[in-house]
Amino acid sequence: MLRGGKVGLRARHDEDIPILRTELYDDVANASRAEGGPWRPMTPGSKDPRLVVDDTDEGRVLFSVVELAGDTLVGTAALWGIDTHNRGAHIGLGLLPAARGKGYGTDAVAALCQYGFVVRGLHRLQIETLADNIPMLRSAERNGFVREGVLRSAAWVMGEFLDEVLLGLLARDWKPDPQV
Numbered sequence: 001m002l003r004g005g006k007v008g009l010r011a012r013h014d015e016d017i018p019i020l021r022t023e024l025y026d027d028v029a030n031a032s033r034a035e036g037g038p039w040r041p042m043t044p045g046s047k048d049p050r051l052v053v054d055d056t057d058e059g060r061v062l063f064s065v066v067e068l069a070g071d072t073l074v075g076t077a078a079l080w081g082i083d084t085h086n087r088g089a090h091i092g093l094g095l096l097p098a099a100r101g102k103g104y105g106t107d108a109v110a111a112l113c114q115y116g117f118v119v120r121g122l123h124r125l126q127i128e129t130l131a132d133n134i135p136m137l138r139s140a141e142r143n144g145f146v147r148e149g150v151l152r153s154a155a156w157v158m159g160e161f162l163d164e165v166l167l168g169l170l171a172r173d174w175k176p177d178p179q180v
Contacts (some may be wrong), residue, residue: 002111007065023096035050058084063076065099077108079091087122087123089116090128100135101135109142110176111125112174113144124168126167129146131164137165140167143168144173144174
């Protein structure tokens with residue numbers, strides 16, 4: 001497990017999947033904001049690629065985010081689009097509604113940076129998020145990510161186009177959190 005100050009990133013357990021599906025992906029509005037495609041219902045027990053780990057997929061690493069104090073599941077995190085040639089990847093994060101606003105996002109991003117830069121030896125990490133996702137923007141910037149641009153009207157969400165913000169962090173600019 002990768003440990004931060006408040007949360008840890010651990011392997012996905014089978015019992016995490018129904019909770020994540022119900023709390024994050026059965027909520028149409030929330031899932032539509034988090035995903036790059038249209039919402040669709042998933043049959044319980046199906047192999048939902050957003051949640052089920054494929055150990056053969058070298059381009060994506062899925063984690064469950066747990067509160068360290070009680071090993072309680074609080075969300076999901078991922079390094080995806082891992083490019084071993086250019087040594088870059090994207091960060092993804094989704095916190096359960098009850099876990100938001102507690103600093104877990106900032107801590108989880110720090111742990112993902114530790115994994116990406118130290119464990120995987122990557123050179124660049126990036127985050128794309130909706131321009132109105134203030135908590136994710138703050139979590140990214142608190143970890144040293146720099147706003148590199150705005151992708152105007154890049155995301156179709158619940159009947160309207162929204163802007164996305166692109167943030168990047170290079171290994172040489174990263175300042176590790178001593179708690180991670």
